[in-house]
Amino acid sequence: MKMVQSEKLIFEYEKRDEEGNVIGMNRAIDGVDIDISEGDFVAILGHNGSGKSTLAKHMNAILVPSGGTMWVDGRDTKDPLELWNVRQSAGMVFQNPDNQIIGTVVEEDVGFGPENLGVPTDEIWKRVEDSLKSVGMLEYRSNSPNKLSGGQKQRVAIAGVLAMEPKCIVLDEPTAMLDPNGRKEVIRTVQELRRRKKVTVILITHYMEEVIDADHVYVMDNGHIVMHGNPREIFSRVEELKRYRLDVPQVTMLAEELRQNGLQLPSGILKTEELVEALCQLNWNT
Amino acid sequence: MSIKLEHLNYIYSPGTAFEKQALKDISLEISQGEFVGIIGHTGSGKSTLIQHFNGLIKATAGALYYNGENIYEEGYNMRELRSQVGLVFQYPEHQLFEADVLSDVCFGPKNQGLSQEECERRAKEALDLVGFPEKYYQQSPFELSGGQKRRAAIAGVLAMRPGVLVLDEPTAGLDPKGRDEILNQVEHLHKSTNMTVILVSHSMEDIARHVDRIIVMNRGEKMFDGRPKEVFAHYRELEEVGLAAPQVTYIMHALKARGLDVRTDATTVEEAAKEIIRSFHD
Numbered sequence: 001m002k003m004v005q006s007e008k009l010i011f012e013y014e015k016r017d018e019e020g021n022v023i024g025m026n027r028a029i030d031g032v033d034i035d036i037s038e039g040d041f042v043a044i045l046g047h048n049g050s051g052k053s054t055l056a057k058h059m060n061a062i063l064v065p066s067g068g069t070m071w072v073d074g075r076d077t078k079d080p081l082e083l084w085n086v087r088q089s090a091g092m093v094f095q096n097p098d099n100q101i102i103g104t105v106v107e108e109d110v111g112f113g114p115e116n117l118g119v120p121t122d123e124i125w126k127r128v129e130d131s132l133k134s135v136g137m138l139e140y141r142s143n144s145p146n147k148l149s150g151g152q153k154q155r156v157a158i159a160g161v162l163a164m165e166p167k168c169i170v171l172d173e174p175t176a177m178l179d180p181n182g183r184k185e186v187i188r189t190v191q192e193l194r195r196r197k198k199v200t201v202i203l204i205t206h207y208m209e210e211v212i213d214a215d216h217v218y219v220m221d222n223g224h225i226v227m228h229g230n231p232r233e234i235f236s237r238v239e240e241l242k243r244y245r246l247d248v249p250q251v252t253m254l255a256e257e258l259r260q261n262g263l264q265l266p267s268g269i270l271k272t273e274e275l276v277e278a279l280c281q282l283n284w285n286t
Numbered sequence: 287m288s289i290k291l292e293h294l295n296y297i298y299s300p301g302t303a304f305e306k307q308a309l310k311d312i313s314l315e316i317s318q319g320e321f322v323g324i325i326g327h328t329g330s331g332k333s334t335l336i337q338h339f340n341g342l343i344k345a346t347a348g349a350l351y352y353n354g355e356n357i358y359e360e361g362y363n364m365r366e367l368r369s370q371v372g373l374v375f376q377y378p379e380h381q382l383f384e385a386d387v388l389s390d391v392c393f394g395p396k397n398q399g400l401s402q403e404e405c406e407r408r409a410k411e412a413l414d415l416v417g418f419p420e421k422y423y424q425q426s427p428f429e430l431s432g433g434q435k436r437r438a439a440i441a442g443v444l445a446m447r448p449g450v451l452v453l454d455e456p457t458a459g460l461d462p463k464g465r466d467e468i469l470n471q472v473e474h475l476h477k478s479t480n481m482t483v484i485l486v487s488h489s490m491e492d493i494a495r496h497v498d499r500i501i502v503m504n505r506g507e508k509m510f511d512g513r514p515k516e517v518f519a520h521y522r523e524l525e526e527v528g529l530a531a532p533q534v535t536y537i538m539h540a541l542k543a544r545g546l547d548v549r550t551d552a553t554t555v556e557e558a559a560k561e562i563i564r565s566f567h568d
Contacts, residue, residue: 047461048432095459131361149528150328176459177325179488181528206461245463250491250533250555257559263566272533276540279562283546 010067030223043211046220047245091161097153151182294348298477327528339370372448378439494553
């Protein structure tokens with residue numbers, strides 16, 4: 001079952017001068033084909049301005065294509081009659097937790113989404129409880145959101161999306177403003193959701209370490225998809241990634257450095273344990 | 287130039303229900319030419335601390351000396367202090383406002399009362415220091431890429447020729463290349479001008495690569511203060527307060543635990559690689 005699919009997707013916007021006259025068109029997305037199946041964990045990488053956020057905004061019809069087609073859960077996002085269905089299928093979490101939390105109490109904030117969908121009150125409370133439980137924030141249900149840490153706020157924002165029971169969650173740099181612990185909390189929560197609730201996860205990030213468990217990685221540059229593969233394939237192509245202003249996880253970098261110095265290590269090492277294991281093997285054999 | 291804090295305390299909203307002690311008994315000294323990193327979890331007091339450095343926040347108790355002078359003494363020239371200690375806030379590009387980059391960077395020196403000619407000279411010097419390309423000087427700051435906007439914003443502070451540059455998460459939201467570029471530029475700036483640089487960051491890898499000294503904040507208190515190797519040796523304690531060591535430090539500890547004869551104090555990829563290769567060749 002396809003969750004998010006696009007074909008020759010194009011997005012253009014008008015470029016204006018200071019008087020507001022149109023002086024040309026900018027093409028932020030240029031012929032993108034993606035194919036994300038239900039239950040997948042997909043990461044999208046790309047430098048600032050590569051088009052990845054614009055692409056993400058097509059996944060819940062904040063933007064609609066100028067050309068080509070985007071389907072979310074089989075629905076064409078261009079069709080105005082499908083707008084609400086599309087938004088209910090794909091929920092979005094943004095970078096700054098403070099811009100997404102509107103309630104004065106955590107549980108109120110989480111209930112805002114389903115209330116807007118016209119869900120009956122009893123059902124809202126049930127969903128609020130379930131969603132807060134899934135992100136590990138149930139004990140904070142009566143707290144004020146502004147007393148929470150960044151990571152906790154982001155988990156509340158994720159709970160707010162979950163309460164709308166989407167099939168797919170799109171996270172646009174959810175960890176960019178968080179400290180190391182906050183980052184870990186959010187990524188762990190996302191992985192849990194995927195495992196337990198089978199939610200499709202699309203993660204946009206600048207932190208390479210966060211994508212090593214993804215099923216697929218797409219790399220964007222200049223509005224195009226320029227690389228596609230599993231994390232191991234993608235992170236073995238160090239030079240190419242650097243050309244696109246990206247990087248590899250520190251452990252991959254270290255393995256690469258060691259390989260260039262003559263140590264016989266496999267390529268595409270992504271995790272600390274893998275490198276440690278490989279080095280110990282090497283040590284015993286010499 | 288030196289900044290010296292003596293038993294500094296800061297309490298938010300004292301006497302109200304929201305009273306909160308944000309800084310507890312902080313004593314430290316930062317000398318001319320140091321490159322210092324400040325790390326700590328969200329809410330640990332980092333931002334409150336750096337806002338004391340240029341007098342934006344006044345301590346509830348304790349003293350702060352800039353070049354040996356107590357800034358809380360009556361008649362102290364706060365205005366001068368603020369141009370001496372340049373503070374670059376998080377997402378500084380949100381504070382860009384002029385019609386073109388050059389005018390924006392001129393704003394600081396203009397406020398210092400300098401002539402138009404001198405302002406432009408300093409603005410160009412500052413833009414050059416952050417590696418901002420000359421061809422964009424006349425462009426609207428809003429049309430620049432994320433990395434360029436941030437450079438322009440940092441130049442705006444540098445144009446006042448501060449003795450100390452304080453950067454609060456200068457790389458948040460930038461792509462990996464953008465992060466490296468900004469930090470390499472700051473390091474270059476530090477080396478070429480001997481300016482004191484204070485860097486607040488959530489990236490342990492970045493901190494480990496660039497600074498000479500790390501101050502760790504936790505719940506308003508100074509928890510550690512030392513060279514990166516010394517501080518990251520406490521990685522277990524750092525984890526308990528929401529921080530971590532760079533990934534390579536964990537690798538070295540794991541190798542050691544598996545019986546490899548390696549030192550565990552590497553904090554950068556280069557150091558780790560060197561140490562592992564050494565252990566294999568021995």
